[in-house]
Amino acid sequence: MTVKVFRSPARHGYAVEVSPYIPSRVACAASQYYGIAGCGTLLVLDQTETGLTLVRSWEWGDGLFDVAWSEGNEHVLVAGGGDGSLQLWDTANHSAPLRVAKEHTQEVYAVDWSQTRGESLIVSGSWDQTVKVWDPALSPSLTTLRGHEGVIYSTIWSPHIPGCFASASGDGTLRIWDVKGAVCRLAIPAHKAEILSCDWCKYDQNVVATGSVDCTVCVWDLRNIRQPVNQLLGHTYAIRRLKFSPFDKTVLASCSYDFTVRFWDYSQHQPLLDTVEHHSEFVCGLDFNLHIPNQEFASVCILSTLQSTLTLWSLRGLSLPMYVVFKRCLPLFTLSIGVCVLRNGVPSVGVVTAVLITTGGAALAGKQARTHTHTYTHTHTHTHTHTHTHTHTL
Secondary structure (H helix, E strand, O other): OOOEEEEOOOOEEEEEEEOOOOOOEEEEEEEOHHHOOOOEEEEEEEEOOOOEEEEEEEEEOOOEEEEEEOOOOOOEEEEEEOOOEEEEEEOOOOOOOOEEEEOOOOOEEEEEEOOOOOOOOEEEEEOOOEEEEEOOOOOOOOEEEEOOOOOEEEEEEOOOOOOEEEEEEOOOOEEEEEOOOOEEEEEEOOOOOOEEEEEEOOOOOOEEEEEEOOOOEEEEEOOEOOOOOEEEOOOOOOEEEEEEOOOOOOEEEEEEOOOOEEEEEOOOOOOEEEEEOOOOOOEEEEEEOOOOOOOOOOEEEEEOOOOOEEEEEEOOOOOOOOEEEEEEOOOOOEEOOEEEOEEOOOOOOEEEOOOEEOOOOOOOOOOOOOOOOOEEEEEOOOEEEEEOOOOOOO
8 A cells, every 4th residue: 555654844743633525634733842842833634645745734833732624614724722822724825824812821722613503613622721612703702611620621512502512621520511601501520530532422412422531431421410321441541532433323432642542332331342553652633534434444644753754544444434543753763564453353454554764863852831731751762751730640
């Protein structure tokens, strides 16, 4: 198979989203130096038969942590920045954002664009413990919602109920909000540890999933919150992001700091469908491609430091929809062509068809510039330690 590689300035990936209009297009939000210091880059890429093509890239003066495509304009997307800003970008504009809104006082870690018919709103979640709702022009925010007592890591609109969204926080709660009433309708003590991600089932308005630092995915029925419908066990480190399948109402995927992507069917007694272990570092983001049902290929976007290589991986044989994963990597390691291990699946069906090799020798500077984030130590050829004061226990 053809190896598809894209090279970019040194960045670490935080989020990825497939275009709702163009099947081959993906947007990636990235930051320098693990988001501790430096700038950010927003990348828009197209997959072609011969490789990955850069459609557009923009630099921002602070790290970028999330991205979402407009549901009403195929060229427009919104990104959340470490400087507390939201930026509205247009792929037809080569230089500056269309608009910038800066009301949050700390990092914007989550953005999402509403999906219900007749509604076009943006929601943002920040480390300042507030959620804000915006119109698509990013005029002054329509409302600011308070209630969380910790960093907000994830916000997601309901695909079913206009003006309704969920948020997940470091305070261990999942909250359901009503924009029209500007109130929290439901607060669920979903985990005893920080919740890093949540997502709404595409087929059931009552089902929401949460992924936590406690290594579990919990699936909730909002009509009965005394206990989860199912608790999905298998990850060995914090779950960074999860997504429900757009093709099957009980299937979802999760990615983790344990270097794996796992597929689940929460309706089954043994819910784990497959574990994809072709990563060698933290997997920070993923997205399904809603245009390609039951696609046997999966694409993994990897952004590394120093040599800065974005590589497309193809996994053959997965009986699951196409998905895209955005992974944060370190320099000075090699991923070789070989066979991926798939637990609970047919052996030797996941074939790695791309090689990522990074070069260089200088360790990253240990400058600290954030009030909140995570603490991790990585060791490859060199040891890089980057520390923030908001720590996930892994």
